[in-house]
Amino acid sequence: PIPTGHLTTRQALAYAAAGTDGVYACPADRMAGALSRDRPVYAYEFADHTAPAPEVLRLVPFPLGASHSLELRYLFDVGGAPALNPAQEALSDQMIDHWSAFVRTGAPGPDWPRLGDGERMSLQLGGSRMFDDFDRAHQCAFWAGLRG
Numbered sequence: 001p002i003p004t005g006h007l008t009t010r011q012a013l014a015y016a017a018a019g020t021d022g023v024y025a026c027p028a029d030r031m032a033g034a035l036s037r038d039r040p041v042y043a044y045e046f047a048d049h050t051a052p053a054p055e056v057l058r059l060v061p062f063p064l065g066a067s068h069s070l071e072l073r074y075l076f077d078v079g080g081a082p083a084l085n086p087a088q089e090a091l092s093d094q095m096i097d098h099w100s101a102f103v104r105t106g107a108p109g110p111d112w113p114r115l116g117d118g119e120r121m122s123l124q125l126g127g128s129r130m131f132d133d134f135d136r137a138h139q140c141a142f143w144a145g146l147r148g
Contacts, residue, residue: 021068025140036114036115042108048071055080063072
């Protein structure tokens with residue numbers, strides 16, 4: 001483990017990005033792509049970098065941003081984190097609508113196409129949108145080159 005207490009903010013953010021991209025985002029995207037060959041897959045990226053974190057996560061020595069699992073606060077009554085602000089409440093309502101539609105119909109809604117052309121939903125404050133630069137943004141080609 002890297003002693004993050006001794007890192008500059010820039011180093012800590014680079015470390016967090018490497019962990020996010022190389023360990024989580026790109027491998028999850030490869031799995032989603034493989035699954036989409038046989039069945040419908042709907043991909044998203046939670047992009048509220050101001051998401052409230054539970055107390056234990058607020059103790060880490062670097063900004064968490066839109067870390068994995070922080071979106072759960074937008075879907076469920078998860079305790080231990082500060083309340084959502086009005087813009088986050090609006091995103092929460094939108095996410096609950098998408099998840100409810102998925103449960104009812106098998107699709108999160110008409111504005112959310114199936115994975116296939118490289119598009120993913122970016123769940124963000126001020127209005128979610130589709131984006132098609134996931135691989136570039138997360139440097140997935142670089143991380144894939146390190147696997148071998």
